[in-house]
Amino acid sequence: xxxxxxxxxxxxxxxxxxxxxxxxxxxxxxxxxxxxxxxxxxxxxxxxxxxxxxxxxxxxxxxxxxxxxxxxxxxxxxxxxxxxxxxxxxxxxxxxxxxxxxxxxxxxxxxxxxxxxxxxxxxxxxxxxxxxxxxxxxxxxxxxxxxxxxxxxxxxxxxxxxxxxxxxxxxxxxxxxxxxxxxxxxxxxxxxxxxxxxxxxxxxxxxxxxxxxxxxxxxxxxxxxxxxxxxxxxxxxxxxxxxxxxxxxxxxxxxxxxxxxxxxxxxxxxxxxxxxxxxxxxxxxxxxxxxxxxxxxxxxxxxxxxxxxxxxxxxxxxxxxxxxxxxxxxxxxxxxxxxxxxxxxxxxxxxxxxxxxx
Ligand code: NAD
Numbered sequence: 001x002x003x004x005x006x007x008x009x010x011x012x013x014x015x016x017x018x019x020x021x022x023x024x025x026x027x028x029x030x031x032x033x034x035x036x037x038x039x040x041x042x043x044x045x046x047x048x049x050x051x052x053x054x055x056x057x058x059x060x061x062x063x064x065x066x067x068x069x070x071x072x073x074x075x076x077x078x079x080x081x082x083x084x085x086x087x088x089x090x091x092x093x094x095x096x097x098x099x100x101x102x103x104x105x106x107x108x109x110x111x112x113x114x115x116x117x118x119x120x121x122x123x124x125x126x127x128x129x130x131x132x133x134x135x136x137x138x139x140x141x142x143x144x145x146x147x148x149x150x151x152x153x154x155x156x157x158x159x160x161x162x163x164x165x166x167x168x169x170x171x172x173x174x175x176x177x178x179x180x181x182x183x184x185x186x187x188x189x190x191x192x193x194x195x196x197x198x199x200x201x202x203x204x205x206x207x208x209x210x211x212x213x214x215x216x217x218x219x220x221x222x223x224x225x226x227x228x229x230x231x232x233x234x235x236x237x238x239x240x241x242x243x244x245x246x247x248x249x250x251x252x253x254x255x256x257x258x259x260x261x262x263x264x265x266x267x268x269x270x271x272x273x274x275x276x277x278x279x280x281x282x283x284x285x286x287x288x289x290x291x292x293x294x295x296x297x298x299x300x301x302x303x304x305x306x307x308x309x310x311x312x313x314x315x316x317x318x319x320x321x322x323x324x325x326x327x328x329x330x331x332x333x334x335x336x337x338x339x340x341x342x343x344x345x346x347x348x349x350x351x352x353x354x355x356x357x358x
Contacts, residue, residue, distance in 0.1 A: 001052070008059035014109070015059070018102040023094040025083065028054055029102065030062035031110050032078040034354035035347055038108055039079025040134065040296065041065040042115025043099065043126075047086040058082045064261070065292075068285040070340040071317060072310070074296050077354060079110045087117035093125050100129030107356030108132050113146075113295055120145065134295040143298050146291030149307065151187030153290025153314045154259045157282045158192070158233060160318040161255045165232075165280055172196030175231040177221065177253070180238025181205070181212045184259040184288075188237060189216050202226045203238070227251055234258070241265040243281075248273050257282035264333065271333035282318055283336040289314060 003009055014031040031039045041062055048054040058080050066078025083099060103112050103126065113135040114123055123136045136142030162171055176192055177200040178185050189199055189212055199218035203209040213220050221229060227247040234253040236242050240262035243251075248270065256263065256279055263284045264270040274281050290311040297307045317339075325335040 003055070006055070006059065008056050008063070010059070010063050012059060012062065014106075015055075016102065016106070018099065020095075020098045023092065023098040024085070024090065025095050025098045025102075026085070027081055027083040027099055027102065028058045029081045029106070029110055030058040030079060031106075032059075032062040032080075033066040033344065034077035034079075034109060035344055036066075036069060036077050037075040038111050038132075038299075038354050039065070039077035040069065040111040040113065040292070040299070041078060041080035042113045042135075043081040043083060043118050043122075044115040045083040045085055045087045045090070045117030048082070048084050051084070054082050054084050061261075064285055066344070067337060067340040068289050068292060069296075070343045071286050071336055072289040072293055073313075073343075074293065075300065076111075076292075076296060080115075081110070081112055083117075091122065096122050096125040097129045100126035100133070103132050104130035106132070109354055109356060111299065134298045136298070141298075143294050143304075143307075145183065146294050147183035148187045149294035149311055150259055150288055150291035151184045151191065152308075153293070153311045154184065154188050154235070154237070154257065154287050155191040155195075156312050156315040157287035157318050158235065158255070158257045160315040160322075161257045161280050161282050162233070164319065164322045165254050170196065173198065174233060175200065176233040176235055177202070177226060177229050177231045178235045178237055179203070179223075179226060179242065179258070180236070180260065181208050182238065185235075185237035186212060188235065188259065189218070193217070200226075200229060200231060229253075236260040236263050243270050243274065245270075248277060251277065251279060253279060255280050255282070257287055258284070259288045260284060261288065267333055268331070271331040275331050280322065281332050283321065283333050286317060286321060286336050287314060 016029040018027040062080040069076040111132045138144045174197045179202045181203045193216040201218045202221045227250045233255040235258035237259040244265035293310045294307045321335045325332045
């Protein structure tokens with residue numbers, strides 16, 4: 001396999017394959033771009049069926065982190081790690097400490113964090129071997145669980161999209177369908193309910209769903225009905241790729257704004273399709289940057305208030321993206337990419353790559 005010719009290889013600076021037979025670790029760390037600073041991105045653990053799938057995922061996700069950090073105005077680059085394994089079976093201290101040693105060997109060019117299949121307890125093991133880990137618990141001086149911060153950013157982003165579509169500041173009476181009532185979705189529902197929105201909820205976890213429905217006076221929706229629902233806002237907070245050729249023709253909402261990564265199955269095509277259908281799309285990596293912004297305070301300081309101000313600025317960033325998309329007659333996804341790339345080009349003229357001694 002020639003990695004340099006892969007469709008998802010996008011001038012990545014460094015791709016590291018990590019293997020350790022005694023702990024069973026098989027991982028890939030991809031550093032996409034460090035022009036803005038050290039590459040920060042979560043460590044995902046997933047039972048990939050092939051090395052090709054794992055490589056494709058880590059290349060794509062690490063590039064996404066470069067764009068996310070750039071638009072969020074953070075001095076961070078884009079990176080990501082994937083560990084090939086089942087988080088329900090393969091979580092051992094030895095495996096994660098070995099992973100931590102690989103992270104340390106990169107001297108700070110890559111900083112890890114939690115992601116799908118990893119959690120704050122795993123970060124505690126990784127932390128024993130490397131200084132380059134974020135999202136660690138508060139009792140170790142970290143910033144803790146990033147999900148409430150991601151949820152607050154999504155809430156601010158929903159308000160920006162609502163303002164753009166209706167001209168209103170208040171979400172009172174806005175009908176919002178939230179898919180996925182997990183760590184982010186639950187906190188988002190709490191804020192939306194408090195703001196007077198009417199909630200429709202969907203999740204495969206029936207207990208979490210019922211609990212949230214009771215707490216937020218919400219209506220439970222089956223997945224088969226979700227994409228046909230007469231609502232104002234669809235907020236995907238579970239899986240990626242729910243906006244696709246099958247769902248778009250049925251959507252009746254005027255806004256798509258949620259936390260899930262890679263919401264559009266095919267970014268360029270589906271963003272155009274929903275725009276033609278009169279739906280405003282809040283680009284996923286812009287609206288869900290709250291968690292990244294919060295963990296960045298572990299590296300650069302500033303504390304919770306500083307992070308909160310930056311998270312609330314997602315409102316202004318999205319209004320700017322909507323404005324640029326209108327002005328240049330391009331999709332909102334393209335407008336976001338343009339803003340990310342402009343900052344990268346501007347900074348790269350003064351700085352090339354992040355090196356540990358900097
Ligand atoms: P989570 O695992 O806590 O919650 C996901 C929820 O989705 C769970 O309740 C799960 O039961 C539900 N779900 C799974 N499959 C489903 C399906 N087919 N239909 C309906 N519901 C389903 O995850 P999270 O941390 O809340 O993250 C949610 C999304 O936001 C993910 O896509 C994640 O990548 C993205 N995201 C999260 C953060 C963060 O700070 N946690 C940051 C950025 C992006």
